[in-house]
Amino acid sequence: MKAPKLVGPAAKADTTYEVGYAKPPTETRFKPGRSGNLKGRPRGAKNKRPALNEERLKDIVLEEAYRNITVRDGDRNVSIPMAQAVVRSMAVNAAKGQHRAQRLFAEMLSSTERQNKQLADDWLNTAMEYKVEWERELHRREMLGITNLPSPLPHPDQVKIDMNTGLVHIEGPATKEQLAQVELWRGRQQVFKEELCEVEEMLKQERKPARVAQLQEEKLQVETVLEIIGQLLGKIDWNGQGGT
Template structure:
């Protein structure tokens, strides 16, 4: 927040707005209104204005039915009014055109300002976090697990202005992050062991079928964990899924919001 610059004190006292003649000023320690103001007098206008504002906003959000070429459409009143105004502008109404153009310019200006503020906030955080990491390394401290979110895990979508966290943002999130990555590594090791067992010539047919079922179940659980990591922390598929042959399948599942079916048994 910018500090207000203090104005210099005038050398001579001037009479004007907020500066009555000295003979009419209140004496120190003596109230100018000994009877006090009526209870709640200061709050009533603000409450009334707030109530009116809330009523207007509620009315603007109320749904109405308008007739379009495709049939009746339900829209909030504010959106319906804006659509009507745009139709007038398209038909050549100069006042409507001016209003629409100025509204668009104002909206774009607000969006640009918000994006710049977001980018600056993220940049400031990253600079501070990287400086702290560098300071620790100089002092022989390699652990940075408590710096959350990690600066490498923060991105900004410049099209929308959304901040994207690609890793844990707090201690609770970090616990889940560590747990899921550890479980993923454990299931990957188990799959390697099962595949080695299946490749062994001494494995009997009965055991082979049992191991095949176990492999299917383990693979299914691994895919659930992989997808949870990708979707929760916006991680790239190729970083999380080791098996390249499953990249496309995993991407399609995520795009369609579909989870792997749990293995029965």
């Protein structure tokens, strides 16, 4: 006759165990000595090489370059990006007469100015080509009586080119989104103008001092809002065809 095996308390059926929050069913609970993650972390996962489309080192460099650090500026401490601190240190050493710092700073400055000049030239050429081509197209439409096509954004009249300086700027909305914003603020401006007229009309008819004071305060508030909207819109006179 075999002796009965000793069964620990955890192995016995627990007829009083209630399933609920933080109490999963017995058959799904973790077993003692057995990991919940059977496969575990793959070997070498921590040091796995980045995929071809990842640029992990570039991200690290950029993160460090633009991380703010505290430096001494005269008699006070200032917080500036690491890249700015490096350039500032190089410029200070160049000013002190260090030849290597002078050469590096001059090369960096020359390269930066050359790149900025190239960008400005490209922008000028692009603006001139855009303006000329669209003026030709709009003239063609006018000659053929074509009126059902939308105007370009930006309109060539909005593209302002200063031939003396080579600078280009665009007056008025240059995209559909900007146009929508202008139209939105134009609509709000009209609403407040109508409200201002109503307040001024009520002021003409009101005789009670308290009510007059209240209406004058409302008028001042509406005029302030209109001034703010006017500043946002600037001097743009957008009518769907171009700015002035």
